[in-house]
Amino acid sequence: MAHGGMAIGRDSRNRIVFVPGGIPGETVQVMIESGKKQTYGRIEKVVQRSKNRVEPPTNGLGPHGGYSYQHMSYKAQLKYKQEVIVDQLKRIGGIKKAKVLAVMPSSQQWAYEMDVTLSPTKDGKFGFWSPTDQLVLPIEKGQSYKTLHPSLQDLLNDFDWELPDLRKLTLRAGSDGERLVALEVQDVEPPSLHVDFPISITIVLPDRSTANLIGTNYIVRELHGRWFQISAGYPFFSNLSVAEQIIDTVLKYAKLSGSETVLELYSGVGGLTSFLASAAGMVHGIEPYPTAIEDASINLDATDNVALYEGFPEDILPLLDVAADCWVMSPPHSGLPSFVFADLKRLSPSRLVYVSADVATLARDGKELGRLGYVLREVQPHDLWPQTFHIHSVSLWEKKAS
Numbered sequence: 001m002a003h004g005g006m007a008i009g010r011d012s013r014n015r016i017v018f019v020p021g022g023i024p025g026e027t028v029q030v031m032i033e034s035g036k037k038q039t040y041g042r043i044e045k046v047v048q049r050s051k052n053r054v055e056p057p058t059n060g061l062g063p064h065g066g067y068s069y070q071h072m073s074y075k076a077q078l079k080y081k082q083e084v085i086v087d088q089l090k091r092i093g094g095i096k097k098a099k100v101l102a103v104m105p106s107s108q109q110w111a112y113e114m115d116v117t118l119s120p121t122k123d124g125k126f127g128f129w130s131p132t133d134q135l136v137l138p139i140e141k142g143q144s145y146k147t148l149h150p151s152l153q154d155l156l157n158d159f160d161w162e163l164p165d166l167r168k169l170t171l172r173a174g175s176d177g178e179r180l181v182a183l184e185v186q187d188v189e190p191p192s193l194h195v196d197f198p199i200s201i202t203i204v205l206p207d208r209s210t211a212n213l214i215g216t217n218y219i220v221r222e223l224h225g226r227w228f229q230i231s232a233g234y235p236f237f238s239n240l241s242v243a244e245q246i247i248d249t250v251l252k253y254a255k256l257s258g259s260e261t262v263l264e265l266y267s268g269v270g271g272l273t274s275f276l277a278s279a280a281g282m283v284h285g286i287e288p289y290p291t292a293i294e295d296a297s298i299n300l301d302a303t304d305n306v307a308l309y310e311g312f313p314e315d316i317l318p319l320l321d322v323a324a325d326c327w328v329m330s331p332p333h334s335g336l337p338s339f340v341f342a343d344l345k346r347l348s349p350s351r352l353v354y355v356s357a358d359v360a361t362l363a364r365d366g367k368e369l370g371r372l373g374y375v376l377r378e379v380q381p382h383d384l385w386p387q388t389f390h391i392h393s394v395s396l397w398e399k400k401a402s
Contacts, residue, residue: 007020020040026050069386092360094370119167231269250272332357379394
């Protein structure tokens with residue numbers, strides 16, 4: 001399997017062909033479609049079927065680029081995700097013998113997703129972005145998107161969408177049953193709205209601040225018995241049972257005994273910060289977005305051993321002289337900015353915990369961490385998005401002894 005959800009095959013001329021819906025070990029008959037950079041094959045017939053193949057329950061359309069793994073048994077999905085991590089770390093990161101543990105499964109393989117983002121199509125409808133097709137595939141009322149939380153599926157069916165200047169629309173569900181619609185529009189003027197059922201609606205501005213239209217501008221979610229306020233414009237774990245697994249793995253790798261100083265990059269609304277603070281002596285959190293800092297100040301109100309810094313890590317770190325025992329880093333899909341590594345070298349913590357949303361950028365950053373003398377001890381993948389190719393992981397890096 002390639003990172004991105006497609007199987008890799010070769011044709012009679014030994015060309016590499018990327019095949020959506022394929023499974024390693026199968027023989028398939030495909031229609032070749034040459035893209036700008038790669039050659040794709042659309043399956044016309046499965047000649048030799050894999051024992052891991054199952055009947056897909058959906059039409060393939062869905063969040064995060066579609067349900068690109070749904071044609072495999074869940075056991076096989078976890079196996080191939082583990083293999084993709086090993087391959088990416090080896091090919092991109094140059095780490096030949098990475099200890100990658102088995103992917104920790106999600107307790108729910110369907111109906112787990114509490115956030116969904118829609119984009120406009122050219123004809124004014126709404127749909128999901130497809131990286132394979134490089135366009136927005138429209139959704140239709142009445143269709144079932146089986147990874148969505150039931151309340152969001154109902155919301156898709158109930159809404160009558162007429163927002164011509166929309167750039168993006170996100171539906172969010174809270175642990176308390178409340179629902180929120182976050183709009184990103186082209187114009188600064190708010191749209192005209194009418195709703196006849198309880199829901200919050202807010203506009204999200206480019207800096208992720210919000211302008212409230214109806215109800216509140218945030219949702220609340222529960223992790224390990226703690227409640228967190230999350231503003232409309234800020235991302236948060238949408239599969240809560242797996243999010244709790246990730247928290248447990250971070251704490252395990254951080255190895256905190258109550259006296260350590262922790263530096264957390266991209267601390268967000270305090271979802272990890274809260275639990276780190278309970279186990280450490282002091283936590284310093286760096287977060288770029290003001291709305292997330294505002295949420296964190298509420299979520300961490302009862303905590304007295306956290307200092308929060310508003311700004312991007314590459315701007316804050318040069319001004320910060322903190323002798324941290326451990327860094328916890330949760331960068332976006334794009335990974336760590338190159339500027340961070342200079343400060344990492346200067347401050348030289350003995351232990352790093354890297355929470356990754358994209359294995360390719362983890363491997364890229366891992367190569368740089370190796371140059372700075374850090375050794376990858378272990379990777380624990382978590383299946384935050386079952387049925388998709390996306391892989392979330394937590395990894396432990398330790399400084400080699402001089």
